[in-house]
Amino acid sequence: MFKFVVLAAFVAAASAGLIGAPLATTYAAAPLAVAAPVAKAVVAEEYDPNPQYSYGYDVQDGLTGDSKSQVESRSGDVVQGSYSLVDPDGTRRTVEYTADPINGFNAVVHREPLVAKAVVAAPAPVVHAAPIAKFGHFIH
Template identity: 60%
Template sequence: MYKLVVLAALVAVARAGVISAGYAAPHAIAAPAYAAAPAYAAAAAPIEYDPNPHYSFEYSVSDAHTGDQKAQHETREGDVVQGSYSLVEPDGSVRTVEYTADPHNGFNAVVHRQAGAHPAPIAVAKVPAPVAYAAAPAYAAAPAYGYKHLG
């Protein structure tokens, strides 16, 4: 009989599965314990370094609705960067900035300004002049009423 009880207990444990160390019975108040996050053995891949980088880009915007007009272009060859950008100022002039940057001279910029046409005047809604009204007629003072307390 003893062997039958031990065998039944082993079958019950096997069917229940593995019980974790953090298991708490449903009526218990303690929260389950969770294992720490796994440590990754491999480090992040090193960032590749380009000893002689090259690029070139340009863009421009010409928005008739907002009046926004600007442009830029830039090139890089190794450690030398050259470029320029331009934009239309609110007074209609065009500002252009030409720049270079390198390890020996640092960043240098030259600013040019071309006078331009003033922007079109903004239409302003006309408001009619205020209407003059005649002075209000003078009325006689209202009669004063009195009352007597009967109590």
């Protein structure tokens, strides 16, 4: 913006004959053509006092393992929704949220494992008894 102001001042000074012409030479400067402001048509946007919508999506890609979903709805100034995704640690994160002018934005996060961890007991050690030598004979 500053550059435009400087340029406009320079053009005005040159048009007035203050710069660009020798001091001893006087001439009649051509009048500067100025465009009249153009009136812009202002289109009033429609105001919806009770906006409403709802949408959702669900992605379950077995090839890449991508699994996510979201649903949301709005009625006036109240928005409710939830989304879920699979975190890298193998749990599904689900976020349920609401927003309204009185309570603001609130969210509750749930996490659940996708695969139950199986408890595997370590196998019992196998003990092999070595034969004992007693007086030259092996006893089992």
